[in-house]
Amino acid sequence: MAPMRELTVGQVAVRSGVAVSALHFYEARGLIRSHRTSGNQRRYGRDVLRRVAIIRVAQEVGISLAGIAQAFQSLPEERTPTREDWNVLSTAWRNELDQKIAQLKKLRDGLTDCIGCGCMSIDKCPLRNKEDRLAREGTGARRLAVR
Template sequence: MPSQERRPGAGRGPTPHPVPEPRPNELLTVGEAAYRSGATVAALHHYEELGLLTPQRTSGNQRRYPRHLLRRIALIRMASHVGIPLADVREAMAGLPADRAPNRAEWRQLTGLWQEAIEERLATLQEMRDQFVACIGCGCLSMARCSIVNPRDRLAPRPPT
């Protein structure tokens, strides 16, 4: 018996029919695109407002997503998870083809743009980790003396009364 998946907006329990695999040129509704990408419908609308996605529109003005946009959505979500601002994502994605999924070389070039930013974030996180370990390791745990937690406390140098 084929596995049954839940469709967006379905009630409790599995749907009575399996969710069919879309054909390569099939257009997805916003709900289907959200379901397949793991994003919310609101997120997809937000990405469209920011110019990150350009779904097609039906004669009734309903959004339809070509399957190749699922890759863009995945990239947007991944970039967002690692802290790349959506404005930077939009700028970088402007050079990608709009009518098809980017090829491997195009993806590599795109992600290469963020390599330096990711390396800088890693260095900052490592520095924060080292400061944290040093602070906990010193044993003082004093808000009055700690130059990391309380660097501008002018009362710290004064002796306790």
């Protein structure tokens, strides 16, 4: 069996549509791995292409890099993530995405009337914070926070 051909950072950038600097950043964050040749050049296994694709999709829907890194801990090293791996990752992210969707809907629906700050200065505010009672719950915009 022939050994798997490795990719240079430039090849990964072209194939994945991600800038070389982003690949270096992902590597520094532990999201992807490379090894160095005797000439100190980075080389990546072909599995990195799928991992970068997962990173891009996850970021597009609002998953943080820390969340992606945590999810990647469940993947075996140096193996291309499979459909089953993707199912596990996306299922784990589903709850987080549902919460974000609920927060965005609440924000959208209240955006024209109030920013949720709980201020006491706007007489017409439907979410007016009489006697600053929201201060007991903490700082920042409290009314539009999904609980």
